[in-house]
Amino acid sequence: MINIFTNFCTIGGAVVGGTMPNYYAIQVHDRQRGQIFTAQVPDDQYILHSLEAEGYTLPFSCRNGACTACAVRVKQGNLVQPEAMGLSPDLQAQGYALLCVSYARSDLVVETQDEDEVYELQFGRYFGKGPVRIGLPLDDD
Numbered sequence: 001m002i003n004i005f006t007n008f009c010t011i012g013g014a015v016v017g018g019t020m021p022n023y024y025a026i027q028v029h030d031r032q033r034g035q036i037f038t039a040q041v042p043d044d045q046y047i048l049h050s051l052e053a054e055g056y057t058l059p060f061s062c063r064n065g066a067c068t069a070c071a072v073r074v075k076q077g078n079l080v081q082p083e084a085m086g087l088s089p090d091l092q093a094q095g096y097a098l099l100c101v102s103y104a105r106s107d108l109v110v111e112t113q114d115e116d117e118v119y120e121l122q123f124g125r126y127f128g129k130g131p132v133r134i135g136l137p138l139d140d141d
């Protein structure tokens with residue numbers, strides 16, 4: 001028997017399950033497509049997955065918190081992203097988040113990044129500063 005108010009399920013008298021998730025409104029400024037949309041997302045599912053289930057398409061690649069393709073700037077609200085291994089603590093403190101591994105903790109307003117913006121902020125100082133050379137580094141030996 002499922003209690004629709006608490007989402008608890010009883011099987012043979014044992015209580016299984018948990019409480020209903022909280023839902024928060026998220027407004028997404030999709031800068032690549034020039035669109036703004038608002039949806040409701042639960043606090044117990046990744047935001048990217050929840051938006052996709054509602055039919056919205058946003059940038060992604062690894063879906064695992066590593067590549068930064070799904071990065072957004074959080075303009076308002078709070079989220080948590082404990083598995084965002086691809087985003088430095090500095091960039092998280094600056095308000096960037098990876099939607100593929102983020103959970104809403106309040107109503108949110110987010111804005112998609114410029115292409116490779118977060119990658120450049122994070123790694124640009126290490127890569128791509130010298131001239132591009134054809135061939136493998138060992139070809140010079």
Ligand code: FES
Pocket residue numbers: 059060061062063064065066067068069070071086098099100101
């Ligand atoms: S899709 Fe790669 S970090 Fe989110």
